[in-house]
Amino acid sequence: MASDRTAAIVGIHEYPDRKVEGVSAMQIKAHSAARALEDAGLGWSDVDALYDAGETTPGMAGVVMAEYLNLHPRVVDGTGVGGSSYEFHAAHALAAIREKKARVALLTYGSTAKSDSRMPSGIGGPRLDRPTPAANMETPWGLTLIGSYALVAARHMHQYGTTAEELAEIAVTTRYHAMRNPEAVRALEALHFRDIREITTGDVTGSRLIADPLHLLDCCMVSDGGGAVVIADAAVARDTRHRPVWLLGSGEAVGYPENARDITVTAGAQSGPIAFAQAGLRPEDMDIAMIYDSFTITVLAILEDLGFCAKGEGGAYVAGGRLRFDRPGGPALNTDGGGLSSNHPGMRGLFLLIEAVRQLRGDSTSQVPDARYAVAHGNGGQLGTRHAASTIILGRD
Amino acid sequence: MASDIEPARPVPRFPEPDTEPFYARCREHRLSYQTCRSCGAIVFYPRSHCTRCTATELQWHDSEGRGLIYSVTVMRQHSHPAFRARLPVAVALVDLDEGFRMFSEIITTDPSALRIGQRVTVTWIEEGDVVLPAFTPAEEC
Numbered sequence: 001m002a003s004d005r006t007a008a009i010v011g012i013h014e015y016p017d018r019k020v021e022g023v024s025a026m027q028i029k030a031h032s033a034a035r036a037l038e039d040a041g042l043g044w045s046d047v048d049a050l051y052d053a054g055e056t057t058p059g060m061a062g063v064v065m066a067e068y069l070n071l072h073p074r075v076v077d078g079t080g081v082g083g084s085s086y087e088f089h090a091a092h093a094l095a096a097i098r099e100k101k102a103r104v105a106l107l108t109y110g111s112t113a114k115s116d117s118r119m120p121s122g123i124g125g126p127r128l129d130r131p132t133p134a135a136n137m138e139t140p141w142g143l144t145l146i147g148s149y150a151l152v153a154a155r156h157m158h159q160y161g162t163t164a165e166e167l168a169e170i171a172v173t174t175r176y177h178a179m180r181n182p183e184a185v186r187a188l189e190a191l192h193f194r195d196i197r198e199i200t201t202g203d204v205t206g207s208r209l210i211a212d213p214l215h216l217l218d219c220c221m222v223s224d225g226g227g228a229v230v231i232a233d234a235a236v237a238r239d240t241r242h243r244p245v246w247l248l249g250s251g252e253a254v255g256y257p258e259n260a261r262d263i264t265v266t267a268g269a270q271s272g273p274i275a276f277a278q279a280g281l282r283p284e285d286m287d288i289a290m291i292y293d294s295f296t297i298t299v300l301a302i303l304e305d306l307g308f309c310a311k312g313e314g315g316a317y318v319a320g321g322r323l324r325f326d327r328p329g330g331p332a333l334n335t336d337g338g339g340l341s342s343n344h345p346g347m348r349g350l351f352l353l354i355e356a357v358r359q360l361r362g363d364s365t366s367q368v369p370d371a372r373y374a375v376a377h378g379n380g381g382q383l384g385t386r387h388a389a390s391t392i393i394l395g396r397d
Numbered sequence: 398m399a400s401d402i403e404p405a406r407p408v409p410r411f412p413e414p415d416t417e418p419f420y421a422r423c424r425e426h427r428l429s430y431q432t433c434r435s436c437g438a439i440v441f442y443p444r445s446h447c448t449r450c451t452a453t454e455l456q457w458h459d460s461e462g463r464g465l466i467y468s469v470t471v472m473r474q475h476s477h478p479a480f481r482a483r484l485p486v487a488v489a490l491v492d493l494d495e496g497f498r499m500f501s502e503i504i505t506t507d508p509s510a511l512r513i514g515q516r517v518t519v520t521w522i523e524e525g526d527v528v529l530p531a532f533t534p535a536e537e538c
Contacts, residue, residue, distance in 0.1 A: 130413075131409065131410035131411070131413040131416075132413070133413060133415035133416045133442050133443060133444065134442060135410075136409035136410065136413050136415075136416040136420075137409075137416060137419075137442045137499070137500065138500050139407045139408075139409070140406055140407060140408055140409065140524065140527075140529050141488050141500060141501055141502050142406060142407070142472070142475060142477055142479065142480040142486065142488070143472075143488055143500065144472055144474075144475060144476075146472075146474075147470045147472045147488060150470035150472075151468040151469070151470050151488075151489075151490060152468070153470075154468050154469060154470055154513065155467070155468040155513065158468070158513040158514075208473070209471075209473050210472075210473060210474050211470045211471065211472045211473065211474070212470050212471040212473070212509070213470075214470075257490075257498065257500070258498075259439060259441060259492075259496060259497050259498045260496075260498070261498075263467075263468060263490070384468075384490075385500075
């Protein structure tokens with residue numbers, strides 16, 4: 001229910017650098033955790049639940065981080081579902097706190113994806129992963145990450161007449177917000193973006209095709225980075241430094257190739273209604289939409305699946321800058337600049353929660369006046385093949 | 398089709414008991430799919446259990462290898478040398494006439510002309526010891 005006061009986000013930190021040197025992903029996680037606890041007015045000893053996607057310690061998610069941070073949590077959750085992991089973590093923290101298994105949950109993320117991409121890869125060392133049937137059917141064809149999303153975009157255009165210009169609107173809106181966020185501008189500079197300015201749909205459709213129909217500016221950046229989020233029960237939340245941002249509802253789902261599946265429909269079509277129902281709210285109640293923007297098509301399809309508009313009408317819905325923070329008629333989209341223009345170290349889901357909290361605290365650089373409700377929707381994996389989705393509804397007092 | 402000078406594409410890795418029979422049949426130029434002996438459901442990609450009922454006996458069938466492009470993209474940038482050397486590369490989800498959907502490459506001289514709904518036919522390419530089912534536009538056969 002919108003009146004639920006079980007668990008709230010009380011501490012946030014987004015690691016400010018997008019290009020690091022001599023810093024490890026585990027250090028980014030630890031430093032972000034310290035700053036997020038400080039933001040809440042809490043300390044290490046308050047943490048009794050640890051959430052870790054295993055991005056730095058595959059196979060031992062949560063365990064190595066507990067040791068590294070010197071924590072003895074009573075709840076450990078190593079759910080690792082790509083970029084959506086942190087919405088899953090928030091959902092699970094809400095449940096653990098509701099069951100009184102935990103009072104203070106810590107979520108951390110760290111990545112040096114940008115720096116790693118410059119290191120030689122594919123040399124030395126045995127492959128430890130075993131082949132899967134799906135991998136054996138797909139890897140010979142070399143489908144790229146972008147290609148997977150491009151298959152969805154191509155089908156969406158075919159079924160609904162969606163245009164490249166309509167997809168571009170999403171990149172235009174996120175850049176509009178990024179240019180108001182000094183950390184995003186610094187990111188664009190650090191990553192040597194060519195034109196650091198507001199862009200037009202023509203800029204997007206005029207950029208080179210990477211995988212038809214997706215252009216360069218339909219794609220997120222690759223950065224270093226990370227962050228942390230602290231979630232606490234109602235009693236702890238009342239004593240923290242900022243206005244609590246309550247977790248009001250959550251939903252989870254997976255999507256994967258099936259013989260007759262409509263690939264324009266994401267797992268969000270399942271997770272969204274569950275989350276909204278639990279919160280007792282509707283899409284039109286949302287002031288803020290933090291939607292995982294790995295690519296423009298990701299946002300378009302998810303907006304439809306969450307019910308902001310009917311399936312297939314996303315193109316018309318996003319047109320004309322409707323989702324800018326200073327325009328009426330729809331929620332403000334990815335007001336930090338998103339993965340398209342601010343921060344995407346590979347698993348962006350944590351930043352969706354962080355910017356939603358900034359908005360509901362009144363601290364965003366593209367602040368929506370009196371923002372009360374936000375939706376954060378994480379999408380992990382690849383939309384055209386297999387992916388995970390989690391929807392979180394957030395609200396303030 | 399890979400010559401000695403072209404870098405090799407990644408190939409299926411074995412042992413992997415679900416897909417091994419599929420690729421064994423590919424070596425005989427048979428594109429195959431499974432149905433459940435109990436409920437008749439089509440199962441693809443290959444498995445050893447039915448994804449509709451709980452039966453674990455499946456039957457192999459040969460496909461005619463003809464179908465429609467469900468979705469297609471032309472990759473114009475790639476990090477793997479085997480694909481980078483051949484760009485642009487068209488890949489697609491193909492709905493086979495028997496009712497299963499598979500992911501593959503569309504071999505064509507004009508990738509940009511490929512369209513959703515276009516008919517395609519299986520064609521076989523060799524990569525080392527492995528034979529892979531790709532597709533080609535039906536009119537080019």
